Amino acid sequence: MLIVTQASELSTQAEVSDEIAAASKAYEAGDRGDAQPLLDYPPYRSSVLRHPTKDLHHTDPETIERWAPCFGPQDVSPLEADLTIQHSGEPIGERITVAGRVVDGDGRPVAHQLVEIWQANAGGRYIHKRDQHPAPLDPNFTGAGRLITAADGSYSFQTIKPGPYPWKNHRNAWRPAHIHFSLFGTDFTQRLVTQMYFPGDPLFALDPIYQSITDADARARLVATYDHDLTTPEWSTGYRWDIVLTGSHRTWLEDEA
């Protein structure tokens, strides 16, 4: 088989799944893990040399860290929230609306703040020179969008449902379909880059990036829900995904909160 040269260095899915199960068991036993991904998670091979070995150092935020950069209408055109209209033709795939609210840990809306997304096309291919997956590129789909949240923290993107794609973490590794999200809060310390997944994806159990969050409830917070109220008749289906940033350290004035 052609795959033999790779097989000598790459683990099998079964081996990686065993490692995922062991990490999950260690978490159940109370050894480690919390609401965030483990940074040291060997089933995700690229993390081995790229995670800090020393504990993160606890500190209180200084003034600059209790504020966040601010973005406005000059930064983002409203058209950038629609990833399906960036080219002359219609992109291939399942049209979807992805909408929700961005709030902080106390439920306060994160208003007028930047949200950026990027994703693969319907065939699971990114417009990126490093993406060697031989699935077709779509001349009508780039896969990057951004917007500014509304006063109530709400956001809404029009896009195409991305496909799952193979990667080289181990032999025959596949990522569950996902959309990358980048978010800002009211504080620098709330900065979040994450991935939104689709409900019921059969690849969840096999994916070391998703499973690096050892707490099942925390993992589930990355999965959008199908929402028929977000659909458009004869046009698109819809998914709702609400995002909770960490608590704010700002002293809020009464009329802001």
Next chain:
Amino acid sequence: MSTLMPTPGQTVGPFFHYGLPYEGGAELVPAGHPDAIRLHGTVLDGAGDPVPDSLIEIWQADPEGRIVQAPGSLHRDGWTFTGWGRAATDAAGRYSFTTVLPGAAEGDAPFFAVTVFARGLLDRLFSRAYVPEHPALHDDALLTSLPEDRRGTLIASSDASGLVFDIRLQGEGETVFLTFPDNGRLQA
């Protein structure tokens, strides 16, 4: 105290280059600005190899120590200082910003707040790049709380064009990375 559980982070992955970096992202001021300095460095992994697929963001006060709340970071007009910038590392793991020195309130040590993202890094990391040779460094709350041999990882060094701040994700000289109260992370 927060009442809602936070949405967890995930790696920025290998394909962020057409989603996040943008033209002018690393130029907080034009290179010709009279007070322009360069803040640059290399991101290194645990083997000492450069990390070519990482992304660095900085957030800073203006030279007078004021917090800036001006929009315009994504489409810079050449005049407005927004205090925020973003730079991807190049094939040699290097990043570079054109900016001005941050100030701080009287008696505080000024620093650039730094966020690090990379393929292989499952969640973003926070750090600080302090302006070197500032008198307030000696009683900075964070620096004095660190073992002496790790303090230096947070203090930039000077070169001909400005400041150098290398980021070591792991191993010898590992950069100090920060966690703030109430962020949903109990441990590294």
